[in-house]
Amino acid sequence: MQQRRILDEVAINHELLRGNLATPKWWLPTVLGLLVVVLFGFTLMGIMFNKGLGVTGLNRPVYWGLFITTFVFWVGISHAGIMISAILRLTQAEWRRPVTRAAELLTVFSLLTALFFPLIHAGRPWRIFYWITPFDFARGIFPNARSPLVWDPFAIGTYLTGSTLFLYVALLPDLGVLRDRTTGWKHSFYTVASLGWRGNPRQWRLQTVAGILLSALMLPIFVSVHSIVSWDFAVTPSVEGWHSTVFAPYFVVGAVHSGVSAVVTMMAVMRWLWGWDNYIRPEHFDALARLLIVVACAWLGFTFAELIFGVYSLEAPERALREMQMFQWPWNLLFIIFFLTAFAIPVPLWFFKRVRNNIAMMFWTSILVNIGMWLERFLIIVPGLSRKQPFVFTWDSYQVSPLEWGLLLWSFAWVMMLMLLFSKFFPLIPLFETKESQVFTTDVKIGRVNMPAVIRELD
Amino acid sequence: MAASNSVLGLYDTPDAGANAMDGLKSAGFALGTFDVLTGTPYPEGAFGEHVPQHRLFRFPFFGAMVGITLAILFTAGTQLAYPVVTGGKPILAVFAMLIIAYELTMLGAVIATVVGIIFESRLPNLNLGAYDARITEGYIGIVVECEDDKVEEARGVLQTAGALEIKTA
Numbered sequence: 001m002q003q004r005r006i007l008d009e010v011a012i013n014h015e016l017l018r019g020n021l022a023t024p025k026w027w028l029p030t031v032l033g034l035l036v037v038v039l040f041g042f043t044l045m046g047i048m049f050n051k052g053l054g055v056t057g058l059n060r061p062v063y064w065g066l067f068i069t070t071f072v073f074w075v076g077i078s079h080a081g082i083m084i085s086a087i088l089r090l091t092q093a094e095w096r097r098p099v100t101r102a103a104e105l106l107t108v109f110s111l112l113t114a115l116f117f118p119l120i121h122a123g124r125p126w127r128i129f130y131w132i133t134p135f136d137f138a139r140g141i142f143p144n145a146r147s148p149l150v151w152d153p154f155a156i157g158t159y160l161t162g163s164t165l166f167l168y169v170a171l172l173p174d175l176g177v178l179r180d181r182t183t184g185w186k187h188s189f190y191t192v193a194s195l196g197w198r199g200n201p202r203q204w205r206l207q208t209v210a211g212i213l214l215s216a217l218m219l220p221i222f223v224s225v226h227s228i229v230s231w232d233f234a235v236t237p238s239v240e241g242w243h244s245t246v247f248a249p250y251f252v253v254g255a256v257h258s259g260v261s262a263v264v265t266m267m268a269v270m271r272w273l274w275g276w277d278n279y280i281r282p283e284h285f286d287a288l289a290r291l292l293i294v295v296a297c298a299w300l301g302f303t304f305a306e307l308i309f310g311v312y313s314l315e316a317p318e319r320a321l322r323e324m325q326m327f328q329w330p331w332n333l334l335f336i337i338f339f340l341t342a343f344a345i346p347v348p349l350w351f352f353k354r355v356r357n358n359i360a361m362m363f364w365t366s367i368l369v370n371i372g373m374w375l376e377r378f379l380i381i382v383p384g385l386s387r388k389q390p391f392v393f394t395w396d397s398y399q400v401s402p403l404e405w406g407l408l409l410w411s412f413a414w415v416m417m418l419m420l421l422f423s424k425f426f427p428l429i430p431l432f433e434t435k436e437s438q439v440f441t442t443d444v445k446i447g448r449v450n451m452p453a454v455i456r457e458l459d
Numbered sequence: 460m461a462a463s464n465s466v467l468g469l470y471d472t473p474d475a476g477a478n479a480m481d482g483l484k485s486a487g488f489a490l491g492t493f494d495v496l497t498g499t500p501y502p503e504g505a506f507g508e509h510v511p512q513h514r515l516f517r518f519p520f521f522g523a524m525v526g527i528t529l530a531i532l533f534t535a536g537t538q539l540a541y542p543v544v545t546g547g548k549p550i551l552a553v554f555a556m557l558i559i560a561y562e563l564t565m566l567g568a569v570i571a572t573v574v575g576i577i578f579e580s581r582l583p584n585l586n587l588g589a590y591d592a593r594i595t596e597g598y599i600g601i602v603v604e605c606e607d608d609k610v611e612e613a614r615g616v617l618q619t620a621g622a623l624e625i626k627t628a
Contacts, residue, residue, distance in 0.1 A: 141541055144538075145537060146555040155558075162569040196582055201506075201511060203581075208500060210573075210576045217572060221562075224561060228558060439502075
């Protein structure tokens, strides 16, 4: 923690509540700009519901395309929050403090966005309720619990509910700070939202225990969610390239890779927009980059295992699919871009300390990873379906329609707009965690140098 | 009978706050009638305060039980109510049931834990009593809950310990 700054609580409140107690000049035009894109996206959804799925590029035999790719992508991004927040809390990693809330927030909003895609992909979203809720007593038709398409809503619903509650519990002390700094309707809002938080020892103790207990509960959910998403594909025996036992851990590790990269992107943006140089420091990017190297190498291992077990069997359809993915136009171009952006460019760069401590470099390499990880999901889903299957007698190639690209753009604008709206009303960096770090850290003199030391309670 | 007055002393250092807590103990105020309010989590016992006990760990078990019960009712009930064999799988396919049961068990545990955190933190309690916004700026608040006849004594103890300001509510 060489870059630690000593700050008093007044300064911490002032700097971290800058966006809540006053409105930065860029905030309103940015939110309005994003709102235009969001409204455009909702219009596209309306057109699709009105005209039918024919306005997309989906066609026999490719029934899952950009919507499902984007669904898996956003579920993957959501894995950042719990991975970062829960694991770092459980291990009491000191550098977690400015990272946790942004990561938890990204989980909630990306899951919320992911949920849209299977809904709109259904063409008639309201009919999804027939699949997942046992309400059609009149006709005696009930959900089929044996279908992975029913497992998904349970997994994502659990993860979204749990993540939202996790985020809220950790917000309580900061809502108390906002209550004390506001007047009028805002004061009333924060009084109710903070539930009357006062900051006595009982509440602080429960807050500490809650962080650890909820982390321990959320981690198994985090692993299960992307495993279940992967089973949407892996339990389908008829599509070559999908029916793989390695899919669950492969998807989970891939999700962590893209999710942690998204946290890096978000932290760089937060530092630039709000000028939080004292809180989000190069050392945090350095730590995240080290974590990313480990995750990316594990992900590469799974990618290799998935590929090698596919081709080693020497089954003709499997080999033909891999040949198509890697050597046939245009999949070969996408495959090269995917591999370069998801691994070959960013990971070797992260080996250099100068890159890890350069926020602009970390920002751009993390963006590259997510371009690559989106393409990875596209390359898993679409080529697998594009090959002729038994009992498929008509088929066409899949061309992504402008409407689908529009809805992909909508998803990014939607997440960014939700983030900015949240940032107006709630602090993006946990104030109490930052203050706790100041209380529990002190400088000790060792020989001729002063070293920061973290004091930890025996529990 | 619940105390009708709340007296708050405000201090600018943790040491002064700890002295006030010692003073209240010496003056015979019962444990649990006075408390320390801070804007930062301090190490346990930093103010010589009463360390509270909690039963939070019971909540997730209760929630998990409710969750798994609902999951079994949902999966078994819906499949038995509409017993169509699909893909050659049994009507009650244990693997599929386990996945939904796992998710609902965890969901029940998380919801019950959050309810437990709020309940054990004695929230919601929108009546803050004697309170000062400076507590969330680094000041230490020592709050005493007492009857009318003890208010002056509490104020005296807090003042002696060097309170910057004393408030009564």
